Amino acid sequence: MPQRLRTFDADFENKFDLLLNAKRESSVEVSDAVADILHHVQQRGDDALIEFTAKFDDLQLTPEGLAFDQDEIDQAYLDTPDELIDALKHAYKRITAYHQRQLPKDELFEDEQGVTLGSKWNAVDAVGIYVPGGLASYPSSVLMNTAPARVAGVERVAMMVPTPGGKVNQTVLAAAKIAGVDEIYRVGGAQAIGALAFGTESIAPVNKIVGPGNAFVAAAKRQVYGKVGIDMIAGPSEVLVIADDSANPAWIAADLLAQAEHDTAAQSILVTTSPKLADDVMAEVERQLDLLPKKHLAGPSWADYGAVIEVNDLDEAFNISNRMAPEHLELSLDNAQQYIDKVRHAGAIFLGHHTPEAIGDYIGGTNHVLPTARSARYASGLNVHDFIKRISILGCTPSSLSALAPDAIALAEAEDLQAHGRSVSIRLNL
Amino acid sequence: MPQRLRTFDADFENKFDLLLNAKRESSVEVSDAVADILHHVQQRGDDALIEFTAKFDDLQLTPEGLAFDQDEIDQAYLDTPDELIDALKHAYKRITAYHQRQLPKDELFEDEQGVTLGSKWNAVDAVGIYVPGGLASYPSSVLMNTAPARVAGVERVAMMVPTPGGKVNQTVLAAAKIAGVDEIYRVGGAQAIGALAFGTESIAPVNKIVGPGNAFVAAAKRQVYGKVGIDMIAGPSEVLVIADDSANPAWIAADLLAQAEHDTAAQSILVTTSPKLADDVMAEVERQLDLLPKKHLAGPSWADYGAVIEVNDLDEAFNISNRMAPEHLELSLDNAQQYIDKVRHAGAIFLGHHTPEAIGDYIGGTNHVLPTARSARYASGLNVHDFIKRISILGCTPSSLSALAPDAIALAEAEDLQAHGRSVSIRLNL
Secondary structure, eight states: EEEEEETTTTTTHHHHHHHHOOOOOOOOOOHHHHHHHHHHHHTHHHHHHHHHHHHHHHHOGGGGBBBBOOHHHHHHHHHSSSSHHHHHHHHHHHHHHHHTTTTTEEEEEOOSOOOOEEEEEEEEEEEEEEEEOGOOOOOOHHHHHHHHHHTTTTTEEEEEEGGGGGGOHHHHHHHHHHOSSSEOOOOHHHHHHHHHHHHSSSSSSSEEEEEEHHHHHHHHHHHHHHTBBBBOOOOOEEEEEEEEEESSSHHHHHHHHHTTTTTTTEEEEEESSSSHHHHHHHHHOOOOOOHHHTTTHHHHHHHHHHHEEHHHHHHHHHHHHHHHOOOEEEESSTTTGGGGGGOOSSSSSEEEEEOOOOHHTTTSOOOOOOOOOTGGGGGOOSSGGGGGGEEEEEEEEHHHHHHHHHHHHHHHHTOHHHHHHHHHHGGGGG | OEEETTTTSSHHHHHHHHHHHOOOOOOOOOHHHHHHHHHHHHHHHHHHHHHHHHHHHOOOOGGGSSSHHHHHHHHHHHOOOOHHHHHHEEEEEEEOOOHHHTTTOOOEEEEETTOOOEEEEEEEEEEEEEEEOOOOOOOOHHHHHHHHHHHTTTTTTEOOOGGGOOOOOOHHHHHHHHTTTTEEEEEOHHHHHHHHOOSSSOOOSSEEEEEEOOHHHHHHHHHHBBBEEEEOOOOOOOOEEEOTTTTHHHHHHHHHHHHTTOOOOEEEEEEEEHHHHHHHHHHHHHHTTOOOHHHHHHHHHHHHOOOOOOOHHHHHHHHHHHHHHOEEEEETTTTTTGGGGGOSOOSSEEEEEOOOOOHHHHHHOOOOOOOOOGGGOOOOOOOOOGGEEEEEEOOHHHHHHHHHHHHHHHHHHHOOHHHHHHHHHGGGTO
């Protein structure tokens, strides 16, 4: 059974602290193994990729076979039902439209002292997208990772997707075609991250790597960080629902289970002002669980990490939510929009009774790659800014340089950097 | 002697490749030692900080003495010459003004399908700023790291600055007071990063850590990433100057040396269309080097990592610069502004003959924390975005949910996530 907490109980803070700091991921220590794999890929390129793919994915490749042929991709697209192609296209269009509004503007201006200042945003040249094999091989994630890169203007998007035993997820290929991915390789694990970071004979290196993966992929991303950019290290997914009497218990139960079906380590939390709703949702979860094909995942997730928290008022609810900094925050309240300013830390907000998180997972337009494990305290969901970077611009005239020079020289001298001061004074014949 | 390359020489690509991939940092393998230090700080808090500070900084502290008293900070401020206080204030004012323009706007809108979409930006709650001790303890860096955090609206800024043997940099404290740093601790190294990430009895944890440091600090930041956010891992500094006949060789030599005096691993490169300028700058560097107090650093930097590259035209110059993705790019050209669009990858651009990089290091207003080691290919200099994060917003009405539902359900089914589909259909009585 999930935990039932009440903010007005004496031991609430202790229990909430335990919930807040519960470690849901078993940390597998793979960093030495990963360092070894990365070293081999860097030294031996394609040969190492082929060896590791034979060993870990039970698949014999050739250098020419590392990449999918365009014919294979086209065929996968043709083999995908029309209805699904249309859904993917609709989703991609909405995601693209939302992300286009995130493009910042360059600027160049002169300030009061006659100094030219500005900023210029350019896209990253080449990006690698990792798509896990197996259970979590989601076509929707291909769209979510690729759309902001495309909107940013990234020229080359290379995708890595393992195909254990040669098993290919056709819909993932179809989604990649729709999103305009330039290259797709049937390589996974730490070796795929190594290929993207260092390049091989057949695969050109990229500048940034995004996308979720298992412990090997996460450790590899951490190790190549600096050589290339990376996105966040994704952990198990979570949802927090704030609800009051106006909410429908069956709908909320469905949302909690949608989160729980991802993984036994997923977390679903209800925070409510209504003891009756709390009871009703718990009963509904049990009822709906029985009907669920993924009961074997959702059941343990709900029992081990689920929680129902009763609060005195909505201010308490938002306080709890901000302390959790949930990846997904549903506001199952009337007039939910008025509460947006109470949210300080969350990956995404879903407003009102008719916005289940699943709409955002697929087709709402917002990105479903969001900060997990309380990292919304300092991180954002994937967006166009992850694929662009900012160049600052500074320009002085002889007179504005003269105006700024004395203070620049004073600071350079205080830091004992005489050549810094000299590079200013030499221009003024001082 | 620095390298002299010409793009029109047959072996240029080989030589340039070597220059591009030259490893300027000796990588010290400290990750096991750092993991041990972090573990002790996490387990034993203040006691561990005091032990490590005694061991590494030869300084005996008490729990009460970890933080500087307000009196000590005020006294440091009073002991700083007025001229320097004024310079720090002037710099802080200009840096703040420039960074204020970086604050993004929240938005909330309804699209054609009646879906509410938006984004909300909030500041990170608490930030830790690391300031190295010894040679690289720069008051200007205190301003540069703190200003964007303050502009972002960060409520709590905690600073860590080691004081080996009890030696305190008074100007660093004065700069911290001017920038409104809330807490200052005399702790350094990996133990300081551990204290910021995990907290101790005396030091509350933060959500994000920024600032440069030695190999221990860099490794510690890498290891706590995920628990907290971090900024980039800074490497040795570099400048690339693009110049033509219009440039003054003595000025450019001064700029190259200002870079070289930081560190023997710093890198200064001139790319020019003018063979005469190349000769004159090289002669000027030798002449000015002799006069420089930091000749022992600037000399080896210039000899080992410096380079002068002759090109046929400016397009070649910008191509080379984009391949290097330099931290600092000076355009010593007439009408430099017209070339901004040729720059794809750089940390900062300095326009024209009267903008030595040192102006940007101190007082121009732009940030001097910039991406090193070619990371400008995927990273930006420090800015307000490093201290805020984005929450996405999605809201459906009954009718817009109905419009999006079929495609969302189709995608959920394709991903075998039945509870996702159900959380949508249950709201439509499907």
